Amino acid sequence: MDHLADDVNEDLVRRHAPQVLGALVRRYGHFDPAEDAVQEALIAAAEQWPRDGVPDNPRGWLIRVASRRLTDRLRSDEARRRREEAAAALTPADAFVTPPPDEAPAGQDRAPSEADTLTLLFLCCHPALSPAAQIALTLRAVGGLTTAEIARAHLVPEATMAQRISRAKRTVRGMRFLLPDPRDLDQRLGAVLQVLYLIFNEGYTASAGPDLHRPDLAREAIRLTRAVRRLLPHDGRVTGLLALMVLTEARTPARTGADGALIPLDEQDRALWDRTAVAEGTALAEEALSRGPAGDYQLQAAIAALHDEAERAEDTDWPQILALYDLLVRCTPDPAAALGRAVAVAMVHGPRAGLAEVEALAETAGPHYRLDAVRAHLLERAGDPAAARTAYRAAADATLSEPEARYLRMRADRLGG
Structure with missing residues (x-):
């Protein structure tokens, strides 16, 4: 707040x-x-x-x-x-003041419950709002992000985001505070899941500030996703998103060193991973894949499960991960998926093949510090330390996350020059 x-x-x-x-x-x-x-x-x-x-x-x-x-x-x-x-x-x-027959009598407060949070979540994703407004309002009202944090996540000025949120509030003013009926539920679910995904991502890797991880946001996103799954237990998208969150959060104990420094996935002590969470997430991922056509959340969960199941980094099944990324980029325009595929291509076919994928992506997606970071890593693996050093420094200068910037500068300094 x-x-x-x-x-x-x-x-x-x-x-x-x-x-x-x-x-x-x-x-x-x-x-x-x-x-x-x-x-x-x-x-x-x-x-x-x-x-x-x-x-x-x-x-x-x-x-x-x-x-x-x-x-x-x-x-x-x-x-x-x-x-x-x-x-x-x-x-x-009346819809806000007069309780239904199964609620408390007039004059008595009905205790707020998970249902209120779910109703608020779906209200913020009302179809009368644009997708951008749905996400902004939910991040503000349900996720608890500040306007500045939401603006940074969307790469827009804070004043612009404040106006977007104010307009969204005006739009939902006076709407019935009820869960949507089954006909509307599916229409709003996509926006709800996208918002929860963004909240989790901001918690797992903060977009700015001194801390790499914001556990409060990550836990809140998982809690809300569990609540949505209780509402829709047989929806593969919901189960897939929950699996992805649980599998990703399981690695948290190994992501930073004693001094708070970032530790990349391939260098983490996997004995520190939460194996109970890995087992739960893997089971959820398998269940999600069994429920109809695999969408982006199910595929991302399957990729996360392959990473988490490998006892050592060198045991990772990269050919299978690349096959899953091939499917993923067909069903989502997200540049992050294409960037993940570029890494998988490099691990299967070599760093130069991965670099070609990164350069092709840069032409369509535009500049971003994660592109520079991946480019730097692949250049280092390809034996070009000078170019890698330049890319690491460009990535460090572009990120607003202090732990990520320190890590990227450390990699650049290690290459000398």
Whole structure:
């Protein structure tokens, strides 16, 4: 959250904030004021919890404080409107105020649950929003990323992203706070999964800042994906995405050294990998592949499983990985998939073959520090240290991630010159 103090347990707050926001939107039906009220409650938590201790029911505490702030604001707005005679008194939409028969009686709060977070997730991916707006709003409201973080991830100015998120909020204002019916569920699912994928990627490798890994975001993405899978247990895309996340996160203990330095996949101590997570992710990947045609998440999960199953880097089944990448690039235009395929080509056919793939990709995808990083690695393997050093330094200068920049400069310095 934008204004949350650093010394508050951010993981605790991030877990509860979407449910608190969902509870307020469900009850009052005012997205923008509800988010402001939640922000104010988080600021109050930042001030009080370090001094008084975390309450026994932090989610309930946040809801009470946020509800008071929102109620005060709505009453103030209503009074001003009456004084100015500019509009009728505010009346929340029935869908947000009147609970269904199976909910708590009038006057009693229904406890926020995972269902609120899921409903908020699908609301943010409403078809009335453009794909870019869906992703931005969900990252902000459900994922807890700041506007600046979302802007960096999309390579746009922060002011542009702030306007995009504001327009999205205005669009969903007044919409029914209900899970979509089965006819609409599939239409929104693609956007929901893409958002969860982006949240996980930002958590696993932060796009900027001093830390390589943001475990709070990665865990939140996995938690939300598990929730979507409970809603849609037989959907291969959902299962594939969860498998990909679990298999990737299993490597986290070996990704950095004692000093926080980045350790690439082929140099990691695989004894440190979470083998319980590897077993779960592999089983999920197999299940995902058995459910209909393989899409991009299922194929990426299968690639991750092949990496995780290899006891040593030299045991990796690169020909099989290349075959899976061949399928993957046919079903997704993502340049990251093409770059991964270039690495697989290099591992199977040699670094010069991989470099040819990288150069072809650079002509269509444009400059990016990951392209320079892969190019540098393949040039080093091909025996061209001077060109590799130049590419490593170009990649280091272009990334906003401090650990990645340090690693890339270290590789360049190791080549001398």
